[in-house]
Amino acid sequence: EAGVAQSPRYKIIEKRQSVAFWCNPISGHATLYWYQQILGQGPKLLIQFQNNGVVDDSQLPKDRFSAERLKGVDSTLKIQPAKLEDSAVYLCASSQGTGNTEAFFGQGTRLTVV
């Protein structure tokens, strides 16, 4: 079974530039999560999708971050414009159910804003 795919693996941008991350979840998984993990901290939930709909995006900085899930499958997370404090690993995860099944994580995208 193929895992959660993310790209790119690494990205370096200057502040005020824009960047986009892509995630392809495991086939058939209804729930998709985007997390931001700053070095030394736990993953912080940015947005959680259930199929096409948003379950929660309360911690997504909506003035600069946006996310969409196309046809309930792939997802894109965008940052525009980026700030220095956005430097982190962005993890995508997916699960079959919501809350009652394990979440599988992708390898993440390491973003460095200079």
Add this chain to the structure above:
Amino acid sequence: QQPVQSPQAVILREGEDAVINCSSSKALYSVHWYRQKHGEAPVFLMILLKGGEQKGHEKISASFNEKKQQSSLYLTASQLSYSGTYFCGTVRSNDYKLSFGAGTTVTVRA
């Protein structure tokens, strides 16, 4: 919103035991435990649903006290491979979003 984990870090010698605690102020639907090694993605260990069931994975087990909204992860007879950062993830009953604690760094030495 995020669960609270304790301790922040623990150092063990091979063969020793440890307990990691996780608590929430809100009613929980489930608790998830993950281990993350440096530079890698978190790896699932186990999930506990409402009902207080204790689960096991090799010599790692966990319990969930539904009344207290607390979970504990037990590392028994620790091995070098147990080193890493352990995260508890909680799913609240009212919104079903999966939130993680700050993590507990476990170092097992020979």
